[in-house]
Amino acid sequence: MISFPPGEYGTLKVPEATIIRLSLYSRFLQQLIEKGVTMVMSAEIASGTGVNAAQVRKDLAYFGEFGLRGVGYYVKELYRNVMTILGLNREWNVVVIGAGNLGQALSLYRGFSSRGFKIAAVFDTDDSKIGQKLHDLEILPISKLLDFADKNPFEVGVITVPAKFAQKVADLLVLSKVKAILNFAPVVIAVPDEIDVRNVDLTVNLELLTFKMGLKNPQHTP
Amino acid sequence: MISFPPGEYGTLKVPEATIIRLSLYSRFLQQLIEKGVTMVMSAEIASGTGVNAAQVRKDLAYFGEFGLRGVGYYVKELYRNVMTILGLNREWNVVVIGAGNLGQALSLYRGFSSRGFKIAAVFDTDDSKIGQKLHDLEILPISKLLDFADKNPFEVGVITVPAKFAQKVADLLVLSKVKAILNFAPVVIAVPDEIDVRNVDLTVNLELLTFKMGLKNPQHTP
DNA sequence: GACTGTGAAGCCATTCACAGCT
């Protein structure tokens, strides 16, 4: 549950799950815009994102009355509103720490740039990687991180180093005045309260699938 | 909520969130084993994974009594039990479709191989990529998928193609007799009911962070 | 004495069902 500070939307509580769905809706709306669709109703957003229609309406209604009763929602207007709610009506500077396979893939990921995330730099400790280019992005030595942050402030740090280095990297990011961290390392990292951390675990999803497959086709272990 | 078929664990319902946490616990336990720790109590598992201690105990208790009252849990024994619950006491064959940056990174991701996931092959449509090697893994043309599946059955398909090709790929995977799909494309894909699909959205997590940052530092749009 | 296992309570999120508009 996320509590709002009194302000733009009054004092209000919104489930975190709602924000996650808003992100899904916005991507669906983007696709509708590309197709030239101008109106949409909640049931379509629902089936396009795998959600219940009442849920879609409730999620949107937390932030205002964006629809027209009896009609639906104007796609472009709703899209603009949702993007603003998500804080995506501006550019965000992102730094990736760890230029392994995953770090490189995320640095080049079009899904980020297309939504206003600017990868400002990629850092690594491995001498053989430093100086290499990822398109027009150079891999920098991690010793330059604080210097870089001074000259090029960034808001988000993405951690893609092995688990045992994750806390060290987090500490460095804190010193770099980062505001939020996306952590792909499978460990809990400690940071000051005012910094938001979101852990992404890539294997968790696969393992949920193997659990379910195991149920259907149990291999009894004696 | 996941319902169990009558069998190994009786007829029982377990929250999906429990399975996701079991996956986190198992990784934490793995780290304890590497450190040579033999006993652990729920409060330690809790702080090591960012969860409440009662929750840890309840999650484990769905599947049996693995602990000793007054003492705690034997790390190795608990680890083995959790891995078995997750269906990770065997190898799973995985195929990745889409050899872009993300597909390549996932194919080489050590976090998968270290947990018993064997990447059996990587497929793509791009002629310039086909035949390239990712370590000892060759990129194959997608036209060979069904053939490949005949000779080398696999359980899981990972979709890392652009959104507009995702459904086509899913259809092919269904024909390949896949049992579960991990979908990184930001669209809902339709498959028969008996095939489990899990959608992973990489931008959702970043956007939850920007939402929260926007709350703290609102940029009012007039 | 200490920690697990668990019923009960509390809390949060989703879904229903219909009033309110256009």
Place this chain on the structure above:
DNA sequence: AGCTGTGAATGGCTTCACAGTC
């Protein structure tokens, strides 16, 4: 007539608090 917005009902998950066991 049709679809949104929303209070009320439901359902599910998490946390509490303590009985049970070593």
